[in-house]
Amino acid sequence: MVKQERAVRTRNTAVRAAASEFYRAGYGGTSLKAISQAAGISMGAVTFHFDSKAELAEAVAEEGCSAVRSALDDAAGRRRGKALDDLGSLLLELARLLRDDVTVRASAHLARELPDIEDWTTLWHPVVAGLAQEAHERGELHAPADPASVTALVAHLLWGAEATLRGAYPDGEGAALDQLEGVWLLVLEGIGPDSA
Structure with missing residues (x-):
């Protein structure tokens, strides 16, 4: 039982280290050796669990997507009744996951x-x-706002949050969610229903 637990911990450590390296250097710029060093485990331990860098990348993507699925399930369970509010909450939750x-x-x-x-x-x-x-x-959207444009807007906001987290913008991680929340509130002024 102890060996199994250690094997699971080693595998998880390798996946986390690979995620960090893939994110930092990209797939092409990451080697199994770099992952092994970042994880603080031997190359043999990495290759025991993963036959190739591609298999390790799949494991990273699988774990990341699993976290996204969980967040989507949680968001569905917390629906407040107003779709536009739920959309904003989901946007911020996905950005938190990225962070x-x-x-x-x-x-x-x-x-x-x-x-x-x-x-x-x-x-x-x-x-x-x-x-x-x-x-x-x-009727929660302002008349000119259509669902396809709102969907595209949310996608662009998420991609922008990802770029901010990657350091493409000077304020970086600390301000990314605050900025996104502020932008979303500003957007609501334009796509929300007329208050008059």
């Missing part, structure tokens, strides 16, 4: 580099589109 979970960040990054890997966007995009459609049907 807090290296496997989610790495999954998003890997999906751009490896076309055959599971893409986290395919998980949340239909949920976002459904909430935008529901908001439209309930």
Whole structure:
């Protein structure tokens, strides 16, 4: 039993280290040796669990996407009744995942580099589109706002949050969620129903 627990810990350590390295250096810029060093485990321990770098990338994407699925399930269980509010909450939760979970960040990054890997966007995009459609049907959107444009807006906001977290913008991690929340509140002024 102790050996099994140690094997699970070693595997998890390798996956987390691989996620950090894939996120930092990209798939092409990451080697099994770099992952082994980052994890603080032997190359033999890494290759015992994973036959190749590609298999390790799949494990990282699988773990990141699993976290996204959990967040989507949790969000569905916390529905407040107003689709536009639920859409904003989901946007911020997905951004939190990007900030807090290296496997989610790495999954998003890997999906751009490896076309055959599971893409986290395919998980949340239909949920976002459904909430935008529901908001439209309930009259929660300003007349010119259509569900497809709202869905695209949320996608762009998430991709922008990811870019901010990657350091593309000077304020970085600490301000990313605050900025996103502020932008979303500003957006609501434009897409929300007329208050008059």
